[in-house]
Amino acid sequence: MSKEKYDFYERVFDVVRLVPHGRVTTYGAIAKFLGASKSSRLVGWAMNRSHGLIPTVPAHRVVNRVGLLSGKAHFSNPTEMQRLLESEGIQVKDDQIINFYDVFWDPALMDL
DNA sequence: TGAATGACTCGAT
DNA sequence: GATCGAGCCATTC
Known part of the structure; x- marks a missing residue:
């Protein structure tokens, strides 16, 4: 529960929100x-x-490598995630x- | 303090 | 080409 530095979680949330x-x-x-390609589980x-x-973090926009x-x-309703995605086209x-x-969408390819 | 867990990924069979 | 198993690392019990 460190709060001084940017938590790994916060960085993940930041990217997801992007x-x-x-x-x-x-x-x-x-x-x-x-920079932690081997910590993909931590993202989960x-x-x-x-x-x-x-x-809010658009967690519905995060899926595994095969889509x-x-x-x-883990959503409130299992159908919520799919519904949100479909609502976005x-x-x-x-x-x-x-x-x-x-x-x-790859965060590494984001247009700076 | 040590062992278990997890919304993953990659390589081998 | 599909299936199985091991790796990886921070957090939790």
Whole structure:
């Protein structure tokens, strides 16, 4: 519970909040962007704690490397994640993003 | 303090 | 090409 320095979680939240509307990213991409490509699991941990944060963290825009809504079960309602994605124009079928390659957004490629 | 956990990823079979 | 197993690292019990 360190508070002085930027927590690993906060950095993750920061990146997730940078994800453009209608786009998604992966845990690995975030981890890699933070310089901890091998800590992709920590990104998942961070998301688990993202509930109730202000400002809200668009955790629904974060999926695993194959575009699967691996974390939808952790939402208030399992259907919430898919519903949010679809509302942003992202096609989801069987808990998986269809046009994943098209909507994928890599924080490392963000336009500075 | 040590062991277990996790919304992942990659490499090998 | 699909499936299985090990690695990785911070947080939690």
